Amino acid sequence: xxxxxxxxxxxxxxxxxxxxxxxELTYRDDGVIHAEGSISINTPADPxxxxxxxxNNLSSTIPKVTSSRLxxxxxxxxxxxxxxxxxxxxxxxSVHVVLxxxxxxxxxxxxxxxxxxxxxxxxxxxxxxxRTEKETFVSWxxxxxxxFFAPPFLVSFLQHQDLPVVLKTIKELAESRYNNKKTxx
Numbered sequence: 001x002x003x004x005x006x007x008x009x010x011x012x013x014x015x016x017x018x019x020x021x022x023x024e025l026t027y028r029d030d031g032v033i034h035a036e037g038s039i040s041i042n043t044p045a046d047p048x049x050x051x052x053x054x055x056n057n058l059s060s061t062i063p064k065v066t067s068s069r070l071x072x073x074x075x076x077x078x079x080x081x082x083x084x085x086x087x088x089x090x091x092x093x094s095v096h097v098v099l100x101x102x103x104x105x106x107x108x109x110x111x112x113x114x115x116x117x118x119x120x121x122x123x124x125x126x127x128x129x130x131r132t133e134k135e136t137f138v139s140w141x142x143x144x145x146x147x148f149f150a151p152p153f154l155v156s157f158l159q160h161q162d163l164p165v166v167l168k169t170i171k172e173l174a175e176s177r178y179n180n181k182k183t184x185x
Contacts, residue, residue: 021167025156031145032120033155037163038139041171043178045106045127045136051174052109052125055080055101061173063165066094076103079114086158095146097121111142120145138170 019040026034041048051061055078058068064084072079078101085094097116103109106127113121123142130137140163146155 019171021164023160023163025159027152027156028143031152033144033152033159034141035123035144035156035159035163036139036141037167038137039167039171040130041136041138041174042134043136043174044134045129047174047178047181048127048136048138048170049106049109051170051177053103058082061169063169064162071098076105077101078103080111086162088154088157088161117147118145119147138167140167 019042021037021039024036028034052058054061055068055070058065062068064086065082066085067081067083069081070078071081080099080101081096082099083094083096085092087093095117097118098114099111099121100114101109101111108127109125111121111123120143123140123144126139128137128139129135144155144159
């Protein structure tokens with residue numbers, strides 16, 4: 001898993017100043033898709049970390065996640081059972097995974113497939129400081145290969161369609177929760 005969270009932006013930038021996600025997809029050998037997405041979020045890392053590591057509630061906060069539960073907790077290692085749903089127009093498919101998650105607070109969440117509807121589903125979320133202490137650069141990346149028939153162009157289309165929605169939702173939720181917490185203090 002080394003190197004998964006070492007993603008840099010063009011010209012060495014640490015942030016995406018317009019607040020929009022950056023998505024990049026690469027076709028690898030044997031039908032594997034490498035997907036990367038990143039976004040700048042106007043909060044410290046803690047609210048983002050808390051949102052993404054609240055495994056039992058991801059289905060109520062993250063689009064495309066229909067169920068998520070913490071199955072085993074071994075400190076910085078967790079086993080998570082998740083189901084997600086994606087599709088094009090009126091054609092949708094549910095997919096199920098069991099993931100081993102390694103938490104490396106506050107820098108990264110690494111995930112590896114234990115079992116599920118993929119032959120490969122491994123990657124990470126990483127959190128890097130932005131230009132100020134109240135800005136965090138968040139990136140997600142994964143190597144993905146379904147165990148069911150799905151042409152690589154379709155898998156990459158779905159990643160390109162779904163990942164920006166997920167990243168924008170995380171941005172909105174984290175910023176809203178952070179700003180509400182500041183207002184209450």
